[in-house]
Amino acid sequence: MADKDAVQESHNYHLDKPARNETFALKGSNSLDWGAKNRLSNIFAPETGRTVMLAVDHGYFLGATTGLERIDVTIVPLLPYADTLMCTRGILRSTIPPTFTKGIVLRASGGPSILKELSNEEIAVDIEDALRLNVAALAVQVFVGGEYETKSIHNMTRLVDAGNRYGVPVLGVTAVGKDMVRDAKYMRLATRVCAELGASYVKTYYVDEEFETVTASCPVPIVIAGGKKVSELDALTMAHRAIEQGAAGVDMGRNVFQSEAPGAMIQVLRKVVHEGTPPREAHDIFETLKRKK
Numbered sequence: 001m002a003d004k005d006a007v008q009e010s011h012n013y014h015l016d017k018p019a020r021n022e023t024f025a026l027k028g029s030n031s032l033d034w035g036a037k038n039r040l041s042n043i044f045a046p047e048t049g050r051t052v053m054l055a056v057d058h059g060y061f062l063g064a065t066t067g068l069e070r071i072d073v074t075i076v077p078l079l080p081y082a083d084t085l086m087c088t089r090g091i092l093r094s095t096i097p098p099t100f101t102k103g104i105v106l107r108a109s110g111g112p113s114i115l116k117e118l119s120n121e122e123i124a125v126d127i128e129d130a131l132r133l134n135v136a137a138l139a140v141q142v143f144v145g146g147e148y149e150t151k152s153i154h155n156m157t158r159l160v161d162a163g164n165r166y167g168v169p170v171l172g173v174t175a176v177g178k179d180m181v182r183d184a185k186y187m188r189l190a191t192r193v194c195a196e197l198g199a200s201y202v203k204t205y206y207v208d209e210e211f212e213t214v215t216a217s218c219p220v221p222i223v224i225a226g227g228k229k230v231s232e233l234d235a236l237t238m239a240h241r242a243i244e245q246g247a248a249g250v251d252m253g254r255n256v257f258q259s260e261a262p263g264a265m266i267q268v269l270r271k272v273v274h275e276g277t278p279p280r281e282a283h284d285i286f287e288t289l290k291r292k293k
């Protein structure tokens with residue numbers, strides 16, 4: 001019990017100061033509940049409002065893809081440089097040290113492997129398990145224009161409803177079928193559908209023309225996937241352009257873990273995303289870090 005003798009009688013109520021009532025800076029997120037905002041703050045660095053997400057969830061339909069054969073060997077050493085890790089619950093429980101305290105974005109949809117129709121996904125995680133794993137957000141694939149478009153959107157809206165009950169944001173991941181045109185018109189459609197139906201933020205691909213119209217017309221933050229492996233300079237240039245044109249970060253996989261120097265790559269990606277370092281300068285730093293290794 002507190003010692004009554006120590007109770008002080010003088011008080012300072014700071015009557016001259018209005019109560020602080022800060023708005024939450026992340027685009028479109030101010031009306032979310034405290035828990036959801038707190039989780040998003042574990043994804044988007046509050047200092048910059050941006051994120052470097054490391055995506056290693058590819059195995060949920062690809063199996064042990066190049067660079068992810070041994071996540072304990074190749075990915076765990078990169079964790080100190082990621083703001084957030086995007087992975088499946090199987091990898092999280094089996095391989096990621098629970099001492100990793102930054103945000104986990106949990107892959108929450110799945111079903112078909114690369115051998116089948118990929119848009120035919122189901123929800124693959126129960127919200128209770130996601131809470132048990134203390135995740136920062138749930139990620140669900142949305143196949144706008146795909147064969148199972150409605151089903152994938154319904155997966156997302158069900159996860160949004162479940163997430164809203166507990167303050168868990170949902171990341172809508174726009175999946176572009178191989179027969180679809182990857183242009184701004186499609187990305188505007190797909191990202192807006194995700195946002196309108198409740199995604200807290202949306203992942204999409206960068207497009208060379210009019211990407212700024214994709215970010216402008218989406219009322220919540222957009223992060224870009226890296227896509228297939230390109231040169232380090234090209235990947236850094238894409239990230240830089242995306243940020244300049246309104247993206248709130250990257251959710252990159254192959255261009256980090258398939259790089260010739262993944263540790264150097266994610267470090268310079270941070271510089272591009274959080275500090276606006278120009279791509280050539282970032283690439284020079286990459287070369288230096290790579291040699292040091």
Ligand code: 5RP
Pocket residue numbers: 055056057058086141173225226227228251252253254255
């Ligand atoms: C798989 C995903 C991946 O996380 C996404 O494709 C990001 O990885 P990459 O940068 O390798 O494209 O959502 O469907």
